[in-house]
Amino acid sequence: MAAYKHFLVDTPAPFVAHVQINRPQKLNAFYEEMWLELKEVFDTLSLSSDVRAIILSGAGDRAFTSGLDVQAASQQGVLQQEAGKSNDVARKAVGIKRHVQEFQDCISSVEKCEKPVICVMHGITFGLGLDISTCADIRICSKDVKFAVKEVDIGLAADIGTLSRLPKVVGAFSWVKDVSLSARIFGGEEALRVGFVSYVLDNKAAALNKALELANLLAEKSPIAVQGTKELLNHARDNKLADSLRYTGVWNSAAIQTSDVERAMLSGLKKTKPRFEKL
Incomplete structure (x- = not known):
């Protein structure tokens, strides 16, 4: 550092x-x-x-x-x-x-x-x-x-x-x-x-x-998921519900394509701890 x-x-x-x-x-x-x-x-x-x-x-x-x-x-x-x-x-x-x-x-x-x-x-x-x-x-x-x-x-x-x-x-x-x-x-x-x-x-x-x-x-969690959640919560706090829902949809249309989703799901099925790439 x-x-x-x-x-x-x-x-x-x-x-x-x-x-x-x-x-x-x-x-x-x-x-x-x-x-x-x-x-x-x-x-x-x-x-x-x-x-x-x-x-x-x-x-x-x-x-x-x-x-x-x-x-x-x-x-x-x-x-x-x-x-x-x-x-x-x-x-x-x-x-x-x-x-x-x-x-x-x-x-x-x-x-x-x-x-x-x-x-x-x-x-x-x-x-x-x-x-x-x-x-x-x-x-x-x-x-x-x-x-x-x-x-x-x-x-x-x-x-x-x-x-x-x-x-x-x-x-x-x-x-x-x-x-x-x-x-x-x-x-x-x-x-x-x-x-x-x-x-x-x-x-x-x-x-x-x-x-x-x-x-x-x-x-330990997906940085895509954690950072996305922070962004969407802050946006929801400062905007109307309809605008926030629309923003969330646009955001996740990209974020859902991450490999982190598959890794997280597979680890849940296999009961193992997932490892996520750096962001």
């Missing part, structure tokens, strides 16, 4: 990649260089034939991520970058919009990754931590997790993805407004109750073990 400045990437099992946000001394808080590198990591893994499932976690014992590095943002953020370029409000607004769009695109790379992403959260998981985790396909947390949609506490509406994705993830709009308007902290059991996470484990190590168990299970 390639070496990165702000992320640790290794292969704990065949066809499984583990990505760790690696700035534990700052509670894995993000600044611009980090979210640009996050996109580089996930764009690379998305196209790697050696990867079929990805685990995303935070290094250290205290936090998945505390969110945006507010100190760095106050010194080198978009307002500072746009200062002095123009006194025209509209032109400043265009520059800020472009910055936000780039930021959104970097975080969305987790969602757009062709491979399923399992997000493991522990400790502090504020702000950007929710933006990132709502892009993941499966979410797991430890009992010590502290979630918060924190942006209103710094005078902003969350703008990198949580307000767009969280209502679709949990489907309980009253609860989404509750946590988003108040910025209150909530824990793993509440997250499990509303469907934000699939599992709550005793500690980070147990949560990572559960993620690896799931990732191994996904990596």
